[in-house]
Amino acid sequence: MIDVTHTVPDSLLMGYATGALPEAFDVVISTHVSLSDDARARLASFEAVGGAVLEDMDKADVAEDSLEKTLAMIGAAPPREAQPMPKDGVFPAPLRAIVGGDSDSVKWRNVARGAKQSVLQSNSEASVRLLHIPAGQAMPEHSHRGMELTLVLQGGYSSEDGHFVRGDLEVADQETHHTPVADDDGEDCICLVATDARLKFQGLLPRIAQPFIGI
Amino acid sequence: ATVEVTEAYWVSRITAIAKDEDKVAFADVFRHFAPRVKGFLIKSGADDSLAEECMQDVMATLWQKAHMYDPARASVATWIFTIARNRKIDLIRKYARPEPEDLPWGPEAEPDQADVMALQQDSARLADAIRQLPEKQRRLIERAYFGDLTHSEIAAETGLPLGTIKSRIRLALERLRHAMS
Ligand SMILES: [Zn+2]
Ligand SMILES: [Zn+2]
Numbered sequence: 001m002i003d004v005t006h007t008v009p010d011s012l013l014m015g016y017a018t019g020a021l022p023e024a025f026d027v028v029i030s031t032h033v034s035l036s037d038d039a040r041a042r043l044a045s046f047e048a049v050g051g052a053v054l055e056d057m058d059k060a061d062v063a064e065d066s067l068e069k070t071l072a073m074i075g076a077a078p079p080r081e082a083q084p085m086p087k088d089g090v091f092p093a094p095l096r097a098i099v100g101g102d103s104d105s106v107k108w109r110n111v112a113r114g115a116k117q118s119v120l121q122s123n124s125e126a127s128v129r130l131l132h133i134p135a136g137q138a139m140p141e142h143s144h145r146g147m148e149l150t151l152v153l154q155g156g157y158s159s160e161d162g163h164f165v166r167g168d169l170e171v172a173d174q175e176t177h178h179t180p181v182a183d184d185d186g187e188d189c190i191c192l193v194a195t196d197a198r199l200k201f202q203g204l205l206p207r208i209a210q211p212f213i214g215i
Numbered sequence: 216a217t218v219e220v221t222e223a224y225w226v227s228r229i230t231a232i233a234k235d236e237d238k239v240a241f242a243d244v245f246r247h248f249a250p251r252v253k254g255f256l257i258k259s260g261a262d263d264s265l266a267e268e269c270m271q272d273v274m275a276t277l278w279q280k281a282h283m284y285d286p287a288r289a290s291v292a293t294w295i296f297t298i299a300r301n302r303k304i305d306l307i308r309k310y311a312r313p314e315p316e317d318l319p320w321g322p323e324a325e326p327d328q329a330d331v332m333a334l335q336q337d338s339a340r341l342a343d344a345i346r347q348l349p350e351k352q353r354r355l356i357e358r359a360y361f362g363d364l365t366h367s368e369i370a371a372e373t374g375l376p377l378g379t380i381k382s383r384i385r386l387a388l389e390r391l392r393h394a395m396s
Contacts, residue, residue: 011366012366014359015366015369017300018359018364019300019303019304019312019362020362020365020369021366022366023308023312023313025366026312026313030313030315031313031315034315034316037385037389037392038385040384040388041381041382041384041385042377042381044289044381044384045377046375047289047296047297048290048341048377048380049360049377050293050296050297050360051289051292051293051294051295052292052341052342053360054248054252054255054292054293054295055251056342056346058254059250059251059254060251060253060257060266061250061253063267066270066271067246070245070249070271070274070275071238073272074241074278074279077275080276080279080283092315093315093316093317094313094316095313097311
């Protein structure tokens with residue numbers, strides 16, 4: 001297991017536990033939790049609160065044939081199997097399910113300066129995409145109107161906030177103006193990025209590039 | 216002590232479902248949890264018929280996933296809560312909620328009994344601590360879990376007594392990883 005140093009704040013884990021996050025964020029959090037035992041343990045503790053709430057629930061009346069109907073459903077369906085990650089995979093299970101395979105199955109589109117992206121989901125609330133940055137390459141400097149979650153899946157990058165490698169999550173918000181630079185160690189950087197509002201780029205050229213990048 | 220005995224009983228029922236496809240054990244679990252799951256779904260905004268349908272689906276999923284339940288990492292109520300929450304979100308959004316990768320354990324990685332008992336004690340302690348919170352704070356926590364609070368409202372929500380159970384789950388995960396590798 002990777003020793004993840006940059007991890008998700010409790011407020012986001014509680015948001016995931018209670019189901020309050022936009023789906024784009026759920027994609028990043030579930031992928032991060034797949035890579036970090038610390039995040040998994042903290043998430044489980046927030047879910048334990050949900051268990052306590054459920055145990056203390058006022059009981060609702062169930063339909064008279066409720067149990068019978070449920071047993072009929074059970075008879076019709078096979079048991080569900082756990083699907084562990086293949087040992088050499090780049091994408092954990094939740095991401096593989098969305099992409100339909102591992103990192104070699106992504107349908108990339110070129111954006112700028114050798115960078116590629118693949119938008120996985122986008123709606124009025126939030127969007128989530130995969131970014132592929134060549135080793136040593138910088139992303140345009142940008143600030144944020146909302147929250148941005150960046151999870152490293154391959155390679156690494158440095159920004160004003162530190163050094164991020166596989167499993168690390170960077171949380172950026174309105175106060176963050178950063179220029180992530182992919183590590184120059186020969187391995188391209190692949191990140192999963194969710195944003196809950198459009199980013200603001202500094203400078204003219206990136207502003208022109210923004211509609212293409214779509215972030 | 217009765218709380219731990221009760222929890223051990225529910226764990227034994229889930230094990231009987233997983234190992235023996237025991238319908239009597241399932242009926243037992245159903246009688247206790249189905250009305251609570253349905254109550255939870257109604258509090259979360261579902262009407263009676265949607266809550267009934269969704270609850271049956273949750274209980275059927277419990278049967279199908281019983282062999283994946285790990286009593287060293289979650290109480291039975293917590294595990295059922297996660298199934299109900301996911302199913303609720305699936306229904307609202309009309310597509311499957313992304314869930315973390317499963318950590319399966321086979322016969323070679325049975326959960327450590329000491330871990331299981333410790334987790335049960337910590338779960339009971341956590342539940343007691345939540346019951347003893349001031350009314351206002353307890354209501355706020357319930358509302359968060361019913362889906363009544365937005366993500367930014369939750370950000371202000373702190374003071375949950377989570378420390379012990381968190382380290383317990385972390386320990387159980389480390390043992391599981393060790394057994395799997
Ligand atoms: Zn670092
Ligand atoms: Zn950013």
